[in-house]
Amino acid sequence: MTxxxxxxxxxxxxxxxxxxxxxxxxxxxxxxxxxxxGACHACMLQSESELPAxxxxxxxxxxxxxxxxxxxxxxxxxxxxxxxxxxxxKRSSAEVIxxxxxxxxxxxxxxxxxxxxxxxxYINLWKDPLTCRSxxxxxxxxxxxxxxxxxxxxxxxxxGQWIENDLRPGDKVDIxxxxxxxxxxxxxxxxxxxxxxxxxxxxxxGILQDALVKGHVGKINIVAAARDANDLYYLDLLxxxxxxxxxxxxxxxxxxxxxxxxxxxxxxxxxVKAEFSSTKGYRVYLCGGENFVKKMKRQAFLAGANMPDxxxxxxxxxxx
Amino acid sequence: xxxxxxIGGSAAVDAAVDIFYRKVLxxxxxxxxxxxxxxxAQHAKQKAFLTMAFGGPNSYSGKDMREAHKHMNLTExxxxxxxxxxxxxxxxxxxxxxxxxxxxxxxxxxxxxxxNK
Numbered sequence: 001m002t003x004x005x006x007x008x009x010x011x012x013x014x015x016x017x018x019x020x021x022x023x024x025x026x027x028x029x030x031x032x033x034x035x036x037x038g039a040c041h042a043c044m045l046q047s048e049s050e051l052p053a054x055x056x057x058x059x060x061x062x063x064x065x066x067x068x069x070x071x072x073x074x075x076x077x078x079x080x081x082x083x084x085x086x087x088x089x090k091r092s093s094a095e096v097i098x099x100x101x102x103x104x105x106x107x108x109x110x111x112x113x114x115x116x117x118x119x120x121x122y123i124n125l126w127k128d129p130l131t132c133r134s135x136x137x138x139x140x141x142x143x144x145x146x147x148x149x150x151x152x153x154x155x156x157x158x159x160g161q162w163i164e165n166d167l168r169p170g171d172k173v174d175i176x177x178x179x180x181x182x183x184x185x186x187x188x189x190x191x192x193x194x195x196x197x198x199x200x201x202x203x204x205x206g207i208l209q210d211a212l213v214k215g216h217v218g219k220i221n222i223v224a225a226a227r228d229a230n231d232l233y234y235l236d237l238l239x240x241x242x243x244x245x246x247x248x249x250x251x252x253x254x255x256x257x258x259x260x261x262x263x264x265x266x267x268x269x270x271x272v273k274a275e276f277s278s279t280k281g282y283r284v285y286l287c288g289g290e291n292f293v294k295k296m297k298r299q300a301f302l303a304g305a306n307m308p309d310x311x312x313x314x315x316x317x318x319x320x
Numbered sequence: 321x322x323x324x325x326x327i328g329g330s331a332a333v334d335a336a337v338d339i340f341y342r343k344v345l346x347x348x349x350x351x352x353x354x355x356x357x358x359x360x361a362q363h364a365k366q367k368a369f370l371t372m373a374f375g376g377p378n379s380y381s382g383k384d385m386r387e388a389h390k391h392m393n394l395t396e397x398x399x400x401x402x403x404x405x406x407x408x409x410x411x412x413x414x415x416x417x418x419x420x421x422x423x424x425x426x427x428x429x430x431x432x433x434x435x436n437k
Contacts (some may be wrong), residue, residue, distance in 0.1 A: 297359055302346060306338045307363050 006081040018043070020055075020080065021071035032085075034132040036072045036317035038092045040124050041179065043071040044086040052076060055272055079081070091126065091174040096167050097146060102233035106199055107164055108138075111147045113175060113256065119205045119210035120183035120285075120313070125149070125159070126174040133159045136200035136287070136313060137178070147175075150202035150233075181315040184210045187218075190283050192236040193276060193305075194222040197268070197288025201234060203313050204287050212245055220248045221276070225288075228269045229254035235262055269295060273303070280304030286312040322377035323422045327415055328381055333370045337408050343405040350401045353392060373406060373427045385433035394435055415416045 003014045005023055012027045021043050024031050034040035036056055046067050055074035056064045068086040094113035102108050117123070118275070119140040124132040149270045153160035167173070185205050192211060192231045196204040201224050208222060226232045232252055237261065242248045257265035264271065264303035276282075284300045300310055326395070341363055344354045356362050372378040406427060410420045431437075 294359075298345070298355075301338075301359070302342055304342075307341070307359070 003076045004079045005076075006079065014076070017075065019072055020074040020076065020082075026159060030130055031071060032130045032132070033072060034124055035134055035316055035318055037318065038070055038073045038313075039179075039316045040132060040134040041070060041126055042176075044068050045071050046083045046086045046201060047080055049076070049080040049084060050078075051080070051226075060287060068141070082311065091176045093172050094147065094175050096169050096171040096173060098169055099167055102150065104230050105153050106231065106233055107151045107153055107160070109135075109149045109151055109163055109167070111149070111173065111175065112145050113147055113174065114145055115147060115178075115179035117141060118183045119206035120180035121180040122203070122313070123147070123149075123175050123179070127159060127162055129174075132176070133318070134177075134179075136180075136199075136203035136204045136206070136315075140213060148202075148206075149311035150199040153201045173191055177294075180313060182287065182311045183207060184214065186283060186309075188216045188311075189218040190221040190281060192216065192221070192285065193279060193282050193300070194220065194285045195268075195272065195287070195300075196222070196224050197292040198231065198315075200286075200288030200292070200313070200315065202287075204285060205221055205234065205238075207285055208248075212241075212248070217247060219253065222244075222248065223251040223253060223268070223272060223275075225253045226269075227255050229256060229258045229260045229263045229265075232260075232263065268292075270297065272296070273299060276303065278304050282309065284310045286310065290314050290316060323374040323419050323426075324371070324374040327374065327419055329376065330371075332413075333367055333374065333376065335413060336370050337363065337367045337374060339412055340405060340409040343408055344399060344402065347401055350398050370406075372417070372430075373423050375422070375426055380430075383433075385430050386436060389434045390436055396435070399431055399435060 005012045005014060005020050007024060007029065010027065013203060014023050021031060021033055032042050034042040045070060048067050051069045052074060055069040057073065059068055069286040078200050089185060092113055092115055094111040097112050100108045117137060119137065122134050122136040124134055126132045133153065135149040137147055138150055139146060151160055151163050182203060194204045194208060204222065208220065222238065223241055224232060235252055238250045242250050252263045253266050253268045253271050254263050255267060257263040279300050282305045284305045286296045293312045297310055297312055301307060344352050354362055367379060372380045401425065407420060407424065410423065
């Protein structure tokens with residue numbers, strides 16, 4: 001039996017294995033969407049039909065009970081009737097303050113917006129009314145209302161190219177959110193281990209600032225890793241922070257150090273295993289790609305950290 | 321009073337689950353069955369298992385046990401490895417031997433279902 005999506009008095013039959021989002025886009029409907037991987041929640045719709053559990057994974061209980069679901073994660077077995085867009089997360093307007101290169105592949109985007117969040121969370125950045133991507137906040141909430149995002153530039157990446165080439169200071173863009181549960185909390189004396197791969201450093205940098213501002217006194221070890229040392233950034237900034245905060249230790253690790261000072265040439269998994277052979281009693285923060293987070297989570301757990309003390313923010317690849 | 325209540329209820333499960341899950345993940349005989357992408361989900365399953373083994377409130381039925389393990393081709397060795405890790409966890413938490421015996425008894429009662437005998 002073919003599943004059918006009923007939307008705005010149109011019946012759209014789903015192709016085999018197709019998601020509700022792809023079917024609606026194929027049929028010419030304008031559905032806002034972003035990552036197509038279940039993280040950005042931009043394609044959230046509402047329905048009173050029975051929904052597959054995967055379509056509601058990651059949503060809050062009250063959202064589930066309202067029949068909210070993620071169109072990009074929804075492959076219904078039977079007919080589904082869509083009431084409409086879920087009351088969309090409110091979008092706010094933000095002003096572009098600066099766009100600055102941090103390394104050969106990473107750009108820092110500063111936005112000004114009156115926006116509530118917790119350091120370590122992520123937001124959606126809207127390129128146009130229908131298209132967004134999620135980026136982690138590297139800033140902490142302060143009175144100047146400056147939000148900081150670290151954008152990885154891919155050669156054919158639509159968003160990176162748009163930010164690097166088209167955006168100018170003074171431009172207005174829409175943002176929505178915030179989302180995410182990876183942030184600083186808990187007691188101030190536990191040792192913290194913060195592990196960042198690539199632009200995973202953005203939320204880690206936010207969480208680190210937050211921990212310091214909140215007066216964390218326990219040891220903090222931050223490991224910033226990249227494949228190539230030339231992709232690392234904030235080396236001086238973090239090293240300086242460590243000078244003023246004796247509880248903070250910095251580690252920079254790359255598979256290829258390219259002879260750079262302060263960068264250890266090593267496999268990050270072996271490095272962390274050797275440096276932190278026991279993570280018992282640690283709170284661990286992991287941010288980066290899916291593989292990195294998965295491997296590190298397992299490693300940190302086996303080395304003694306308890307599951308509730310491991311916080312992770314996974315950067316999902318755009319799911320096309 | 322069930323052994324679950326005697327050793328401290330859900331707090332005992334919370335204390336045991338990380339130790340137990342760490343042990344099975346590190347055990348080459350059985351780690352493949354526990355090593356998944358979704359560690360949170362696997363962690364929750366271990367919690368449910370321990371609650372059952374401690375004689376606590378759980379919704380496991382023999383049929384569920386059978387269904388959940390039926391395609392895993394489990395052998396006596398796998399079952400024993402899990403039981404050993406369970407005992408190791410309880411010993412580490414200094415649970416009195418008589419309670420350990422009781423818990424092992426509960427675990428053994430689902431053995432045939434788990435091994436699909």
